Amino acid sequence: MSETFLQMSHITKRFPGVLALSNVSFNLRPGEVHALLGENGAGKSTLMKILSGVYQPDEGEITFEGNPVSFADPLSAQRAGITIIHQEFNLFPDLTVEENIFIGREFCKNNRWRLDDKSQRQAVVDILKQLNLSVSPQTRVADLTVAQQQMVEIAKAISVNAKVLIMDEPTAALTESEIESLFAVTRLLKARGTGIVYISHRLEELALIADRATVMRDGQYIATVDYELVQISELIAMMVGRDLGNIYPKRAPQTRRQPVLEVKGLQRKDVLHDISFTLHRGEILGLAGLMGAGRTELGRALFGADPIDGGSVVLNGQPVVIKNVSDAISRGISYLTEDRKKEGLALGLSVEANIMLGNYPEFSTPLGNVNEKACQQTSSELVKTLRIKTPHLQQAALNLSGGNQQKIIIARWVCKDTDILIFDEPTRGIDVGAKLEIYELMNRLVAKGKSIIMISSELPEVLGMCDRILVMRGGRITGEMNADTATQEKIMQYATLED
Ligand SMILES: Nc1ncnc2c1ncn2[C@@H]1O[C@H](COP(=O)(O)OP(=O)(O)OP(=O)(O)O)[C@@H](O)[C@H]1O
Ligand SMILES: [Mg+2]
Secondary structure, rough: OOOEEEEEEEEEEOOEEEEEEEEEEEEOOOOEEEEEEEEOOOOHHHHHHHHHOOOOOOEEEEEEEEEEOOOHHHHHHHHEEEEEEEEOOOOOOOOOOHOOOOOOOOOOOOOOOOOOOOHHHHHHHHHHHHHOOHHHHHOEEHHHHHHHHHHHHHHHHOOOOOOOEEEEEOOOOHHHHHHHHHHHHHHHHHOOOOEEEEEEHHHHHHHOOOOEEEEEEEOOOEEEEHHHOHHHHHHHHHOOOOOOOOOOOOEEEEOOOOOOEEEEEEEEEEOEEEEEEEEEOEEEEEEEOOOOOOOHHHHHHOOOOOOOOOEEEOOOEEEEEOOOOHHHHHOOOEEOOOOOOOOOOOOOOHHHHHHOOOOHHHHOOOOOOOOOOOHHHHHHHHHOOOOOOOOOOOEEEHHHHHHHHHHHHHHHHHHHHOOOEEEOOOOOOOOOOHHHHHHHHHHHHHOOOOOEEEEEOHHHHHHHHHOOOEEEEOOOOEEEHHHOOHHHHHHHHHEEEEO
C-alpha cells in the first residue's frame, strides 16, 4: 500500500558459533524514521551492517528503489546513497573536525588539484550550525567530548546527502539539548525524503521521532508496528519476550545512616566549586544535572583521576588524601567511567580475560599464581547475572555486540568488590532487560552494605533507583532532595538554575 523504496528480505547471517540473523525482513519508506529495536545482541547492528555493505548476508536479498542490489563494501553502499553512523565511532582522533567530515571528499577548485579551503570551511560551518554544535572546525577530534564526537559523526553523514541514513544509537552519549538538535536535523532530513533507520534503547525518546518500529529478538524478526499505535510496555514485551514487571525494582528503605564518605568544600579550579555532601552505607546517591554540570569531574576527583585544589575527604571516619587512581582503589573506591571505549576493552582478548583485567591480584595466591578456576567461575557468574550474550567465555570481545561489550566493563568493576562504587551512566546503550539486571545488581550491592554514587542523565532512572539525589550545575551542587519528594521538574529546575 505504501511506496517501499527499500526492502530487505529473508536475511540470514552466521558467525562462527552464532546465528546472528535468521530469516529477517525489514522495509523502509522514504521520509520515515524507522526505529529498530531489540535487546543487546538481537542483531540490529548486524542487519544494518549488511544494508550498508560492511557484511555480506549468507542468504536473502535487498531491493533498493525497485532494483536488486548487493553492496560489496561500505563505499558502494554510500555511492548508492546509503550511509551509516556506527555505534562505535569511526573518527580519526588526530584530525580536525573539518578534516573528519570531509575526509576523502575534500572540496577542490576547478583545476581539481588545489583544495577549495574557503567553500569547504563554509560548508562545515553551515553543518555545525544546523546541529547547534559550538566547536571550531579546526578543533582536533581527540579534544572533543564523547557527545561532541558523536555530533561530528552526524555532521559527516549529513554532509553526504544520503537517501538512507542509518543511525546506530546516535543519542547514547548525547544530552537533552544535543538530542533536541539531533531531532531537529532528523526532521529536516525526513522532510527532504531521507529514509532514516534509528537504533536506540531509549523508547520514550523514540516516541518523539519514530514513525514505525521493527522489533527483533535473538536474531529473528518479531513485528513491525506504527509507533503511534503501540504502548511502550508492548514494545518491551516484544523485545524481551517476557513480562519484566516493575523496571525499577524496589528495595528496603535505608534505616541506619552511617556515613562512609564525607566530602567538604571540594575545589578544582574552574571545574568544581565548594562541593560538600555525605554518602551513607547502603545508599544509592544520585548525581543529576545537565551535560557539563561537573558530575563526571566530581566522580573523577573522588576517584583520584584528577587532582583537587582544596577541600577535605573523610572515609569511614578517617581524613584521607586520595592521590591517584590506585590509591582510590586500594581504599575501596571504584569508578565506572562514562567513556567505556577509552576505558580499554581489549578487543582481541576473551570475555573472561576482559572481565579479569586488572583483577588478577585478587584471584592469585601470595606467590602470584592465578587461580584459574576462581577466575572462570566468577566471570561465568557475572556473564549470567548481567546476561552477557556470548557463546562462551573464550569468545573475543571484538565479536560481541556493542551493549554486551559495555556489560563486560561493568562486570570488571563489580568484580573488584569495593565498598564505594561510582557508576557514571551505567545503563547507557544497554537494553531494558539488562538495565533491570543492572538495577537488581545495584540493589544487591547496597543490601550487602556497599554504597553507590550513580551519575545518570536519565531522570526516570535517577528517580526510580536513588535514595537521595544531588543536582549539579556549573560545578556546584545546586539542590539536594530525597527520592520520595523529588520530581523531574524539580531536578530540572535545580539543573538549570541561574547563579
Ligand atoms: N563479527 C562477529 N563475529 C562473531 N559474532 C558476532 C559478530 N558480530 C556480531 N556477532 C554476534 O551477533 C549477534 C548480534 O550482534 P549485533 O551487534 O547485531 O547486536 P545488536 O542488536 O546490535 O546489539 P546491541 O544493542 O548490544 O548493540 C551477537 O550475538 C553478537 O555477539
Ligand atoms: Mg548494536
